Amino acid sequence: MRAAMAVIPLMLLISASAFAGGEIQNVRHWTAPDQTRIVFDVSDGIVFTVHKETGRVFIDFQDTTLKDSLPSTIDMKKPAIEKIVLGRSPGDVLRAELHIPEGAESKVFRLKRFQDRPERVVVDLRLPALEKKESETRQAVKKDRRERIVIIDPGHGGDDPGALGRHGTKEKDVVLQIGRKLRDELNGREGYRAFLTRNGDYYVPFRKRVTIAKEYGADLFVSIHADAVKGTHARGSSVYALSLSGASNEAARLLATNENLSDIIGGVSEEESGEETDAILLNMFQTNTINRSMLFGSTVLDRLGDVGNIKFASVQHAPFRVLKLPDIPSVLVETAYISNPEEEKLLKHRLHQQKIAGAIADAITEFLPAEETGGPDGKIVKKGRSGREDRTAVALYPVKRGETLAGIAKKHDTTLAVLLKLNDMKIDDPLLWGRKIKVPAADSGEEAVQPKKTAGSREPASKRHFLTYRVKKGDSLGRIAREKQVALQVLLEANDMKRGDPLFVGRLLKIPVAGTAADTATAAEKPKKATANGREKMIYYRVKRGDNLTEIARRHHTSVENLMALNSIKRGDPLYVNRRIRVPSPSAP
Numbered sequence: 001m002r003a004a005m006a007v008i009p010l011m012l013l014i015s016a017s018a019f020a021g022g023e024i025q026n027v028r029h030w031t032a033p034d035q036t037r038i039v040f041d042v043s044d045g046i047v048f049t050v051h052k053e054t055g056r057v058f059i060d061f062q063d064t065t066l067k068d069s070l071p072s073t074i075d076m077k078k079p080a081i082e083k084i085v086l087g088r089s090p091g092d093v094l095r096a097e098l099h100i101p102e103g104a105e106s107k108v109f110r111l112k113r114f115q116d117r118p119e120r121v122v123v124d125l126r127l128p129a130l131e132k133k134e135s136e137t138r139q140a141v142k143k144d145r146r147e148r149i150v151i152i153d154p155g156h157g158g159d160d161p162g163a164l165g166r167h168g169t170k171e172k173d174v175v176l177q178i179g180r181k182l183r184d185e186l187n188g189r190e191g192y193r194a195f196l197t198r199n200g201d202y203y204v205p206f207r208k209r210v211t212i213a214k215e216y217g218a219d220l221f222v223s224i225h226a227d228a229v230k231g232t233h234a235r236g237s238s239v240y241a242l243s244l245s246g247a248s249n250e251a252a253r254l255l256a257t258n259e260n261l262s263d264i265i266g267g268v269s270e271e272e273s274g275e276e277t278d279a280i281l282l283n284m285f286q287t288n289t290i291n292r293s294m295l296f297g298s299t300v301l302d303r304l305g306d307v308g309n310i311k312f313a314s315v316q317h318a319p320f321r322v323l324k325l326p327d328i329p330s331v332l333v334e335t336a337y338i339s340n341p342e343e344e345k346l347l348k349h350r351l352h353q354q355k356i357a358g359a360i361a362d363a364i365t366e367f368l369p370a371e372e373t374g375g376p377d378g379k380i381v382k383k384g385r386s387g388r389e390d391r392t393a394v395a396l397y398p399v400k401r402g403e404t405l406a407g408i409a410k411k412h413d414t415t416l417a418v419l420l421k422l423n424d425m426k427i428d429d430p431l432l433w434g435r436k437i438k439v440p441a442a443d444s445g446e447e448a449v450q451p452k453k454t455a456g457s458r459e460p461a462s463k464r465h466f467l468t469y470r471v472k473k474g475d476s477l478g479r480i481a482r483e484k485q486v487a488l489q490v491l492l493e494a495n496d497m498k499r500g501d502p503l504f505v506g507r508l509l510k511i512p513v514a515g516t517a518a519d520t521a522t523a524a525e526k527p528k529k530a531t532a533n534g535r536e537k538m539i540y541y542r543v544k545r546g547d548n549l550t551e552i553a554r555r556h557h558t559s560v561e562n563l564m565a566l567n568s569i570k571r572g573d574p575l576y577v578n579r580r581i582r583v584p585s586p587s588a589p
């Protein structure tokens with residue numbers, strides 16, 4: 001490639017005054033692992049033609065001068081580009097000659113003047129073979145994953161700085177720093193693997209961010225941002241979930257409109273800027289996924305409240321493009337206001353970044369407790385609580401119509417994660433009314449029972465119990481699923497149906513019942529036994545950041561072993577911040 005340099009004579013640059021035409025004002029570039037973007041800032045309406053040869057891309061700018069301060073040769077040595085040579089060429093054109101390695105592909109397009117950005121001629125240079133390999137690597141992670149997969153999406157990047165602070169801090173920089181800390185924090189916790197959608201200063205189109213999450217088979221998606229408004233007073237974190245129609249308030253609507261401009265500011269070609277996901281598909285899944293996103297978001301808000309101010313006390317929603325993932329709970333976190341000088345300072349501070357990352361990681365581990373994978377099909381199965389006597393006192397609580405697990409958790413002053421663990425449930429398992437679920441007893445006067453040694457309420461579909469339901473006129477699968485409080489997917493599976501299959505009136509449908517006869521029997525037979533067993537008197541202690549079991553045991557005059565037994569904790573289990581654990585009451589004999 002280097003030999004080619006000799007045969008291309010470098011032309012003398014002619015000063016701007018000699019031409020009435022256009023000007024190349026600046027040449028910038030952004031580098032991703034598998035591609036490089038070259039941006040020529042140009043004057044409006046510049047005329048150019050492109051032609052390509054092996055190893056070369058020629059862009060001929062008509063009637064154009066090069067700004068004096070720009071060099072005629074730019075050595076790049078970046079992915080998909082070796083160097084750029086700028087010079088005059090026969091026919092009175094300014095030629096940009098891009099030297100590209102074998103296998104590189106190029107796309108040249110114009111971006112119109114937008115906001116404070118000039119007109120631009122963009123050259124995207126990609127290495128398709130490397131892209132393909134990266135995509136395969138992501139899909140391999142999905143295929144034989146052993147952990148929870150979390151995708152962290154630092155907003156903006158490259159030509160899109162995002163919001164700017166009074167002192168020049170760029171949103172794209174601080175969110176990348178926080179995103180990397182969150183990734184490391186999660187990767188340091190057993191049972192989790194985290195990946196970034198971008199790990200450098202380059203722009204990634206919305207569509208690609210969403211594709212990355214899908215390829216990894218993400219369990220959760222967290223987009224990290226920092227907010228800005230005109231004044232300097234607004235402050236605090238907020239969390240958003242997707243809305244396919246309106247927004248929860250005007251501020252949320254404006255925010256989404258702004259964030260959705262990223263593809264334009266970041267500079268995405270028309271073919272890359274298409275919608276992320278088929279609208280029909282999105283609609284089909286939206287209710288369930290958005291509900292889960294809201295639930296996850298409220299956990300994030302809770303934890304963020306421990307490290308700083310909160311802007312809105314509840315999860316807001318707005319039509320953010322980057323959250324358009326049909327079946328992956330996704331939230332967008334506005335970590336703080338970069339427009340507030342105090343928060344701008346915090347956002348840049350390493351320690352505060354770590355606090356934010358830690359809080360989000362805590363929320364993730366609380367919302368989605370770690371699991372171990374089982375079979376070769378890559379399906380996640382529950383970590384069995386085998387072998388050890390489980391002495392946690394629990395009560396059985398019959399689910400009432402319309403109740404949610406989160407609501408029940410709140411009622412019993414516990415967390416969703418604890419309920420999921422106690423009942424060996426997944427977050428999207430159907431919650432049938434009448435089913436008795438285990439809740440921490442906490443001396444509440446509810447019937448206490450000793451849980452079975454192995455929690456087994458989650459059975460394979462084949463062993464589930466069924467009711468039958470005859471389809472009536474006007475029924476839809478969605479409505480039946482809702483009415484019977486069964487996940488649509490479970491209903492489809494139970495009846496060997498696919499989405500979109502016709503539903504004939506009079507057809508008998510199987511309605512899966514999660515709570516089995518055996519569970520009910522257990523509930524009926526065993527009440528009150530444990531209370532007579534002379535349980536130790538307990539109080540709760542909320543785990544703080546930096547706590548460990550040894551320290552907690554010492555402070556409560558008990559042993560680590562006792563704490564582990566009381567709380568069903570195994571050696572090596574992570575101790576989540578804010579988890580309530582049982583400790584012996586000081587007044588106990």
Ligand SMILES: [Zn+2]
Nearest residue numbers: 155162225226
């Ligand atoms: Zn943003």
